[in-house]
Amino acid sequence: MASNSQVLTKQQNTSYVILIAIAAALGGFLFGFDTAVINGAVSALSKAFNIDSFMTGFAVSSALLASAAGAWIAGPIADRQGRVKTMVAASILFTLSAIGSGVPFGIWDFIFWRSVGGVAVGMASVIAPAYIAEVAPAHLRGRLGSLQQLAIVVGIFIALLCNYFIASTAGSAEAPFWFGMTAWQWMFWAEVPPAVLYGLAALKIPESPRYLIAQQRYEQAGVVLKKVLGGDVEAKIDEIRQTVMTERKPKFSDLLSRSGGLLPIVWVGMGLSILQQFVGINVIFYYSSVLWQAVGFSEKDSLLITVITGVVNILTTLIAIAYVDKFGRKPLLVIGSIGMTVTLGTLTVIFGGASVDAVTGNPTLSGTAGIIALIAANLYVVFFGFSWGPIVWVMLGEMFNNRIRAAALSLAAAVQWLANFVISTSFPPLLKNFGLGSAYGLYTIASAISIFFIILLIRETKGKELEEM
Template sequence: MTMTTTTTRRKSNTFYVILIAGAAALGGFLFGFDTAVINGAVAALAQAYNANSVLTGLAVSLALLGSAIGAFYAGKIADRYGRVKAMIIASVLFSISAIGSGIAFTIWDFIVWRILGGLAVGAASVIAPAYIAECSPSNLRGRLGSLQQLAIVVGIFIALLCDYFIAVSAGSASSPFLFGIAAWRWMFWTEFPPAVLYGMAALMIPESPRYLVAQGREPEAANVLTKILGGNVFAKIEEIRQTVLQEREPKFSDLLSRNGGLLRIVWIGIGLSVFQQLVGINVIFYYSSVLWRAVGFSEQNSLTITVITGAVNIITTLIAIAFVDKFGRKPLLILGSIGMTVTLGTMAYMFGNAATDAAGNPTLTGNAGIIALVAANLYVFCFGFSWGPVVWVLLGEMFNNQIRAAALSVAAAIQWVANFAVSTTFPPILQYFGLGAAYGLYTTAAAISLFFVLFFIKETKGMELEEM
């Protein structure tokens, strides 16, 4: 009888943990949605505001710098006011940005609205993994941490799908849609409902037990931990109390070693963040329709391929969730690095040796086009089960309690700067050196990432956060 009761309680605890982790991961959904929704609107935007390529590029990429700022300060806000309040602030910023981007009168105020959304994306990229890691039992933490990446890729997929249906229904992104308002404006407004839902979900979930202990609110922490773990949680509270410094707020100076440089673990977190971007994954998501049109696919077929790639990304993230707590973090990263090196190398070779048309664009005919298409989707597959989700899992759990929020902020901010660098350098590399050279650079980064994992990454599977 007691055995059955324990099992039932454990199941209800697990269900509760999944619910609160899912609510926090809505921030990841909006992060994916917000960064991808502009994909279908880029050309229409340029046309509507009569903007040159530089201004259009800034309209796309400045939001990423907003994300870097949001990520950098989110840790401080989350430590001072709590994880939940930080989520509510992000939800408000997402909502304002969605409405503002759709009603923008000039390219300049459009950029301001997008930067506001970027601040929210940056904040969500820090708060969700920290909150999920802090509220998950160690045996489920890898899978629940992967929810962040699953939410991101689902957000990307849904945004691309919304863009696709709005553009197809209206005839093009520039054409009038509902109430005679341009289709591209509706693309941004589709973000408003999930942004409001995120805020409502944040109001319903408990505060992180580790934050509560740090604030001296131990009875509340005990309530939350009882719902998460069940049984007697006082030993766990004592363990958290030992590792959380209650005397003062975490400072960025905590990240420095005795000789004044950053701690080795912070450098490793930065390395993970940078390599996740340097392999060029976001080129596939920000410029994929441009990319496939460059090799001869029609606009409609390019959008369709983009949506299929988004679906592949979701499936592989589900595979990662199934295996991250069984195989561990390091083996998945190693497999991913090898796979990405081979597939990116194949694409670099195919595009580097492709014939060019009158405009100088590479044209892949017959088998070459099929090989490039298969390699691109296999590359997304290799990223999707490894560097996509596993980096977020590791960033959420590899730092000890004392420095987690501050270190995550630094690592995530650097990730957005790297994303900005890769996204803004791709068009000129494409123009002056060609697709082969671009993929050659990403291949090199993937190859280096393999050695980075072998030499610097330690396995964290099954360890308690207090042991880090």
């Protein structure tokens, strides 16, 4: 039996690991905050810079292309400079982006600063889960790894809540707020405190023991491992050292079959990434305030609806974390796809059949139709939130074998950012030229395709060792 002192030491080790994992997951929080904060400022930006629907879409989504670049460079930087320094660099970029986005001289200036934040988002999307995986003991790795996804959806919610508070206090996103600056500027500046906190927290946490051992800094690695695991850590150091010595850098040529094309499993991973974005989820998080204003809700009510949607997203992510190992990946994805198809189909019918305002050209919904649309949109977030949101990332981490996992994940992540860019850029022109009904019709088709994609092409990974893939 373990003595009381041993139990206490283990609890202290666990508490320490949880604290440093939370500090690292602040990168995920900023990931969510930075990508969602644009939501409340879209309409005000369009008017402030007098830009058309295409430029509005590009201004919103330009950061996504930079995110792909940030994700691409984060791995090599982290391997050369360490995980902690990479987090600090991302913190600095988040801070500069937040300040610069609030004081642009023109739309291209704004796009530049948003792209700086996009690089930080890409870096955070790679470095936070990698760091957590490398410091967490095996029995805590799954739950601590899920902190990243939870941090992202909390970041989205806090961004939407800040937007609502600022716009409702000022009167609108275009109105003056504190010190004579407009409300939409303060929406971006609200990111500065958590961005600075992320950097300060990164400076307080230890470097990854895996990185330290790769740099032959064994004594420092031993100190970190003792705090994390407790007891004698020499065997663990030797185990990591052997792994590091036998590893080779992943190459994209590993993803090719003998005939020269991509391996079938890589195509499946890319398909998952594309469909996750083509069902239109980020239209909800980037444009929902514009969407609800387009169908007759006031700006204040539209922003409040987005806050409610953010809460729904957090709750459903918690459901996924709790049940993914119980129900399996494939059943949750199929249920999510069916639910999204039904709810998006409902929105397509409602928006497609709505009367059009002669002045604005936007559809107008009666009381009942507006309530049904509101319920359907939030149910859509529910179905996405417990399935395609978190579980696609779980599947991408599990479905590839050890030899190709790193390279295949990098490719799938880059494809996902590009798909996100396509959907986010295309929504304003779709809304203007074809209407909400047509836009949601396309997302409904993607959701319907996803049902058959999962049933026919996805293998269940629940309960399987990674070596079995």
